[in-house]
Amino acid sequence: MSRFKTLIVIVGLMCTAADSMRFDLTSGGTKCISEDIKTNAMSVGKYSVINPNEGFPLPDTHKITARVSSPYGNNYHTADHIESGNFAFTAAEDGDYTACFWALDHKPPLTVTIEFDWRTGVAAKDWSKVAKKGQVEVMELELKKLYDTVTSIHEEMFYLREREEEMQELNRATNSKMATFSFLSLLVCLSVAGLQLWHLKTFFERKKLL
Numbered sequence: 001m002s003r004f005k006t007l008i009v010i011v012g013l014m015c016t017a018a019d020s021m022r023f024d025l026t027s028g029g030t031k032c033i034s035e036d037i038k039t040n041a042m043s044v045g046k047y048s049v050i051n052p053n054e055g056f057p058l059p060d061t062h063k064i065t066a067r068v069s070s071p072y073g074n075n076y077h078t079a080d081h082i083e084s085g086n087f088a089f090t091a092a093e094d095g096d097y098t099a100c101f102w103a104l105d106h107k108p109p110l111t112v113t114i115e116f117d118w119r120t121g122v123a124a125k126d127w128s129k130v131a132k133k134g135q136v137e138v139m140e141l142e143l144k145k146l147y148d149t150v151t152s153i154h155e156e157m158f159y160l161r162e163r164e165e166e167m168q169e170l171n172r173a174t175n176s177k178m179a180t181f182s183f184l185s186l187l188v189c190l191s192v193a194g195l196q197l198w199h200l201k202t203f204f205e206r207k208k209l210l
Contacts, residue, residue, distance in 0.1 A: 028105035034096040048084035050113040065102040071095030
């Protein structure tokens with residue numbers, strides 16, 4: 001039983017991993033990060049500028065502009081001249097969602113360090129609040145995590161199957177077009193060859209060589 005519990009804990013921790021990163025942004029520059037998100041999947045994120053002078057207010061030169069947009073250009077989050085922020089949304093369409101950060105232009109150039117955490121799907125759920133709210137046991141909490149993970153994998157499999165069917169349909173359509181094009185090309189080649197033979201025959205008959 002303890003071995004089964006340990007396995008669930010490990011799987012749960014592995015499946016709730018999130019995209020957390022830290023990167024540098026030069027003043028006047030832009031950094032964009034993309035995340036492939038499925039329709040109806042929940043996504044949450046938070047970001048903050050690392051203060052170069054700990055214990056003092058963040059200089060205005062280190063404040064940034066942030067924007068999160070969908071594959072079709074719909075804005076889900078916009079913030080100007082800030083030092084930190086967060087966003088949360090449920091995806092309305094499949095594709096690559098993009099989070100972009102801009103640093104203010106400054107002379108001489110300086111470097112802004114940003115810490116960014118972006119979670120999607122099962123990882124976007126705050127399980128600590130779930131546990132606190134329901135007063136559930138650790139085992140039950142891990143089972144809930146595992147159930148949501150399996151549901152997410154199940155949805156991903158259906159999504160991949162739909163994409164595979166779309167690709168197969170595209171391949172069939174392409175093969176059909178190529179077959180038609182090849183047939184027409186062959187027909188044109190045979191027609192040209194026939195015209196050349198007819199022209200040569202007519203020429204030789206005029207010259208009384210045949």
